[in-house]
């Protein structure tokens with residue numbers, strides 16, 4: 001029987017971390033049928049000479065729960081070699097959800113994950129109530145890549161408690177209902193249970209999202225349900241009031257509590273690593289393992305992922321001198337900034353604000369415009385370096401850079417050497433997985449999809465911090481094992497044929513741009529990637545040289561409990 005597809009003469013990096021080798025990959029019926037020197041022809045043949053053949057990448061931290069219904073491709077992730085995504089992180093899911101309570105469900109998501117309300121209103125049909133019905137809806141939806149989901153605590157709490165979920169204490173009956181709904185979700189194929197007890201997560205009205213009203217007892221009881229049901233991870237957005245505190249003892253009081261829960265319930269426990277007390281977090285994972293539990297951290301390839309632009313927001317938007325200008329259409333802002341008199345006034349206001357202490361940045365640092373890097377082809381020069389070269393103030397260099405593209409330029413804040421070092425420490429630890437991208441969320445600040453391609457371009461090719469084999473393992477087999485996603489993450493006979501064919505000398509994230517393509521017209525960041533010859537999902541080529549082939553072979557992936565009747 002001929003192969004459906006043969007990938008010929010490629011270098012196979014199979015996801016295991018073992019050394020690469022030359023070989024042909026034969027695919028039949030959506031699975032890898034044979035790897036080696038293949039004489040038989042395939043109905044389709046792809047010449048991979050000079051290219052690397054890897055498993056499709058798996059991103060286990062996304063918020064594409066709503067996006068899956070309006071974006072059949074799964075952008076931006078699909079452009080970066082990601083063939084399977086896990087949704088339902090940080091407690092946010094669109095199910096279970098009672099009719100009449102949709103707004104409460106969206107309240108949980110809208111501000112905390114910065115997904116525009118108008119996009120959700122226009123793009124979600126709410127054809128489900130229960131979590132199993134939500135999974136069925138995802139299953140029916142045509143899609144280019146594969147989706148799996150955890151069930152979120154905020155949705156669970158809101159479905160059971162209604163308005164009381166926000167601020168109320170769960171009664172015994174509430175907890176009983178949450179527990180049975182959670183078990184039902186796991187049995188239908190959820191890959192775990194997620195929550196957020198992060199201070200950063202609030203509703204549009206500024207009140208804590210539903211899961212933040214949980215007691216530790218409620219949370220422990222629900223994680224125990226996962227343990228008793230027999231499958232699934234516990235993912236959380238951590239208690240930032242303690243975890244991000246400079247007080248080590250306070251921070252450790254949280255991590256110790258979490259470790260005890262992980263050990264007691266035997267439920268693999270995971271969260272996005274915090275920058276504070278990194279070594280102590282990694283030591284906690286080792287301690288949990290010694291005690292018979294399992295904890296692992298989610299790490300990033302990029303220290304500061306937020307992008308800034310005049311099209312979205314800049315730190316000085318609220319300065320009195322700038323507020324009116326920034327509310328104008330972009331083309332009029334260009335005109336104002338090119339007017340010599342106005343420009344001098346506006347720059348003076350900016351310089352005065354900098355002299356008076358500047359702007360609050362992320363992670364409690366003050367923002368410095370010198371560290372802004374304009375994102376453009378072939379240059380990684382910072383605003384500080386440009387200012388020095390042009391002998392102007394950084395503020396002036398910033399405005400001039402933005403004006404070069406009529407204010408559409410995006411800026412990233414450069415990582416410090418310390419931040420880079422911390423990223424490496426996290427990436428190198430055996431109990432971490434590269435998967436903290438948040439694709440689908442914070443759509444105006446991040447693309448969320450560029451960690452995998454940054455790992456391969458920056459950390460493997462430019463910095464040589466990892467071999468290609470090690471890096472591919474970090475984004476394929478490692479997440480597949482951590483979340484127990486069956487049949488994926490490895491190029492071996494019998495495995496599902498989710499495959500990337502890429503040029504290791506060219507693979508890289510592209511320059512992000514702002515587009516207004518969300519349902520209802522809201523804006524988001526679009527970011528493609530270069531270096532991919534093909535992305536194959538279930539044996540079908542979905543992207544060829546970065547372009548969609550028209551195929552939508554993506555599947556809903558269900559956890560193993562769903563496979564047993």
Ligand SMILES: [Zn+2]
Nearest residue numbers: 063089090438
């Ligand atoms: Zn998240």
